[in-house]
Amino acid sequence: MDTPVGRLADTVRVEELDDELTLFDVRSGTAVALNRTAADILALADGATTVSDVVAILARSYAVEPSAIADDVLAAVRELTAAGILVPEA
Amino acid sequence: MEVVRFHTAGVRVDLVHPAGTVLDLVARVGTAMLAGIDAGPPDLVVRSADLPDLHGDDSRVASLLLAAVERGALAATPALAIHAAAVAGPGGCLVLPGRSGVGKSTLAAAAQQEGLVLVSDEAACFTDPVGTLLPHPRPVALSRHSRRLLGVDSPDDGDGEVGLPGDQFGATARPESLQECVGVVLPRRERGAVAGLSTIGRSAAVAELLASRLATAGPSPERAWQYLTRLVAGVWVARLDYDHPREGAAVLARALG
Numbered sequence: 001m002d003t004p005v006g007r008l009a010d011t012v013r014v015e016e017l018d019d020e021l022t023l024f025d026v027r028s029g030t031a032v033a034l035n036r037t038a039a040d041i042l043a044l045a046d047g048a049t050t051v052s053d054v055v056a057i058l059a060r061s062y063a064v065e066p067s068a069i070a071d072d073v074l075a076a077v078r079e080l081t082a083a084g085i086l087v088p089e090a
Numbered sequence: 091m092e093v094v095r096f097h098t099a100g101v102r103v104d105l106v107h108p109a110g111t112v113l114d115l116v117a118r119v120g121t122a123m124l125a126g127i128d129a130g131p132p133d134l135v136v137r138s139a140d141l142p143d144l145h146g147d148d149s150r151v152a153s154l155l156l157a158a159v160e161r162g163a164l165a166a167t168p169a170l171a172i173h174a175a176a177v178a179g180p181g182g183c184l185v186l187p188g189r190s191g192v193g194k195s196t197l198a199a200a201a202q203q204e205g206l207v208l209v210s211d212e213a214a215c216f217t218d219p220v221g222t223l224l225p226h227p228r229p230v231a232l233s234r235h236s237r238r239l240l241g242v243d244s245p246d247d248g249d250g251e252v253g254l255p256g257d258q259f260g261a262t263a264r265p266e267s268l269q270e271c272v273g274v275v276l277p278r279r280e281r282g283a284v285a286g287l288s289t290i291g292r293s294a295a296v297a298e299l300l301a302s303r304l305a306t307a308g309p310s311p312e313r314a315w316q317y318l319t320r321l322v323a324g325v326w327v328a329r330l331d332y333d334h335p336r337e338g339a340a341v342l343a344r345a346l347g
Contacts, residue, residue: 013312015319022293022319024300029311031300031318033293 001070005054005077006086007047014042023085032085037069038076047089051077095132096159097125097265099167099215100224103159104132106139115152120159122208122227122256126266134162153253160212160228164306169215169224170314171304176209176223177201178263179346182272183223185214186330187302193279193335196236200339202260203240206346209263211256213304214271220320221271225263229253239335273326273345274299277338285337287328287345295327 008014013024021039023032034042040061044054055073059066080086092109094117095102102125107113117124136158138144144154164171174187175194188194198211210226217224231253237243242258256262263269274295275287299318300311309317332338 013315015316017292017296017319017323020291020293022296022315022322024312024315026312031293031297031315033291033297 001052001055001074002050004048004050004089005041005045006081006088007045008042009084009087012085025084027084032083035076037072038080041073041076041080042085045086094120095125095129096120096123096163097129098123098160098228099163099171099213099226100169100217101134101163101166102129102132103163104135105155105159106135106137107155108138111148112151112155115148116155119152119229119253119255120156122229122262123159123265126264129266134166136162156229156253160226163226164213164304167215167224167306168308169217169306170308170317171226171306172214172216172299173212173302173304174214174299175211176214176225176269176271177342177346178207178209178269179205179343181346183209183269184273184275184342184346185223185271185299186275186277187214187299188277189302193236193277195230195232196239196335197277197279197332197338197342199230199232199236199240199242199254199259200335201342202256202262203336204339204343205260206339206343207261207263208256208259209269216271216317216321217268220317221324223269223271225265225267225269227256227262227265230256230259236335271321271325273328274322275327275342275345276329278329278331279333279335279338280331281333283331283333285330285332285334285341287330287341290327290329292322292327295322 011026021034094105175198195211211230215224
């Protein structure tokens with residue numbers, strides 16, 4: 001949980017669509033639809049912010065206990081990292 | 091040798107083949123793609139003598155020739171082609187993306203029976219300005235099961251998929267008539283489903299459209315994504331659930347008023 005979330009990969013393009021985000025992965029040529037949690041995580045992914053920080057920030061934003069969203073945030077970070085959308089800070 | 095001139099997906103295609111029954115069949119089944127008198131010179135020439143494995147009865151050869159015309163047109167079109175059906179009504183045109191076998195052709199033919207205009211049962215060909223569609227009214231390919239559902243089955247047609255003239259079910263868009271996309275609808279057929287539209291996310295619609303992109307002479311994947319993002323920002327998006335294609339088509343017809 002103290003691991004940095006990472007940052008947006010250089011090979012990913014982002015566009016806003018109303019209150020959603022659409023991403024394009026240049027390497028795979030595919031588009032990715034992000035749910036609200038994933039989009040909020042991406043907005044905080046500056047290479048230094050940790051998973052714990054993200055959980056705390058989003059919990060305040062959503063007005064819930066951190067424990068209520070910690071698992072979802074961690075799962076989303078893992079999925080975004082596995083998909084190559086988030087990468088470690090160089 | 092005779093020439094049959096086609097115009098589809100924004101591409102003018104000349105088909106060269108000996109005169110006779112086969113060419114008559116080609117013109118009849120592919121009637122919706124026939125070029126107008128003032129269509130201009132061809133962008134592409136398909137010569138039957140250059141096609142491999144062109145044998146069988148007249149019906150099979152005609153099907154192979156039409157398939158070659160369609161393949162050539164889609165490969166040559168500068169449009170952004172999405173694997174999708176497209177139908178039009180007074181309110182504009184709806185694009186229905188989906189993989190092969192999901193029921194796009196059957197739904198498109200049912201939509202024609204409901205009074206909508208067939209733009210394509212296979213490829214939505216987007217051009218500029220954003221949201222503009224070039225018709226691709228190829229023969230509608232239906233399985234025996236689908237033909238029975240729509241009440242057009244004939245014992246002479248056999249069990250396999252049959253390409254039927256687009257105007258057999260209703261009106262088709264003229265190849266030169268540009269259409270305006272007003273909505274993207276993701277069809278989902280399930281037994282027992284109550285026909286209706288439900289909300290989906292716009293980013294999910296972009297992902298589905300891009301995943302359905304066909305290989306053409308059109309834009310790169312990134313440029314396609316940019317186009318589709320601008321498109322989806324300006325149209326309504328929904329999922330269509332239905333059981334019988336006629337029920338789904340009725341929903342589409344109401345949506346296009």
